[in-house]
Amino acid sequence: MKKKLVVLGGGYGGLALINELLNKGLPNDIAITLIDKQPFQGLKTEYYALAAGTAADSELRVAFPQSPDVTLALGEITSLDRTKKLVHVTGHDPIAYDYLVIGLGCTDHYHGIVGAAQYSNSIQTFQAARKAYTALNNIAPYGTVTIVGGGLSGVEMASELRESRGDLKISLINRGPKLLGGFPDGIQNYAAQWLREHDVELLLNTQLERIEHNHLFVEGSDSSLETDITLWTAGIQPVELVQRLDADKDKGGRLKLNKQYQLQSDPSIFVVGDCASLPYAPSAQVAGIQGEHIAHILLAIWKDKTIPVEPIKLRGTLGALGKHSGFGVMGSMSIKGRIPRLIKSGILWRSKHS
Secondary structure, eight states: OOEEEEEEOOSHHHHHHHHHHHHHOOOTTEEEEEEESSSSEEOGGGHHHHHHTSSOGGGGEEOOOOOTTEEEEESOEEEEETTTTEEEETTSOOEEOSEEEEOOOEEEOOTTOBTHHHHSBOOSSHHHHHHHHHHHHTSOTTOEEEEEOOSHHHHHHHHHHHHHOTTSEEEEEOSSSSSSTTSOHHHHHHHHHHHHHTTEEEEOSOOEEEEETTEEEETTOSSEEEOSEEEEOSOEEEOHHHHHSOSOBOTTSOBOBOTTSEETTEEEEEEOGGGBOOSSOOOHHHHHHHHHHHHHHHHHHHTTOOOOOOOOOOOOEEEEETTTEEEEEETTEEEEEHHHHHHHHHHHHHHHHO
């Protein structure tokens, strides 16, 4: 009987792992089951464009691997039984595993702000980005959109929406004094200048207290900010299944792992991507590299070879300011303008066609 490798989530990490196993030669005694709630991978780094209406959802779909060695199970993962090694999925009998890879990504983190989950729009999932697009598309001319969170997602969302809807009043709220925390000062200033020049209002050092329908309340203020739509890009956390999992976690709720990306208490479970506690900010790039490394580790285990030690080497970070400008950090070098935007577009093309 074949051993069962079950992969939870067909995102950047899960697909990188499966594709690497297929490319390197999957042993004959291993069968792969991929479990996901949708029948394709969504290119999550581009969901801001889907919400803004500058990219069709068909452009952001990547087909899952077509292989006799990969079985696809579509449905919502409801629970994980680590004792019996079973995954419970809506519409399916319990799915057994010998090896499990958790690559379920993240969900919004609302930091205890009252009403944020109820009254703001997310772009964390394909379905949420579609819903945000519908809401934005239905705003009357000269309406108001407020984006909460001045990190990479918030900046890209604000710039893309500006190019999509030049009539809208767009505000970007950030609780810190600068946008793009973690980026060099030159990049932070460049992005802020671009947004201001394109009539995006920046509300820095602004901490929200609560959100209600069409109103945002700021700490220390008696008045509220009026808005037609609120978009939330102000933080992430592991998905609910991981939140409920009884295992050691870091302060961000991510699962602590050993050097082989296995749960410290259960070596049959590997974790890839946003749910993994790593010394890097969560990103598609990190998840993809980690997924390939886990594939190499599994192949070594199955073939009884020495487990490789492969450090994660990041190639850099890129961001978009609309379709014609961008920014990035490549090693110690900051780049701004059209070149990083072209590079980002090239990476997206490769992701869709590789």
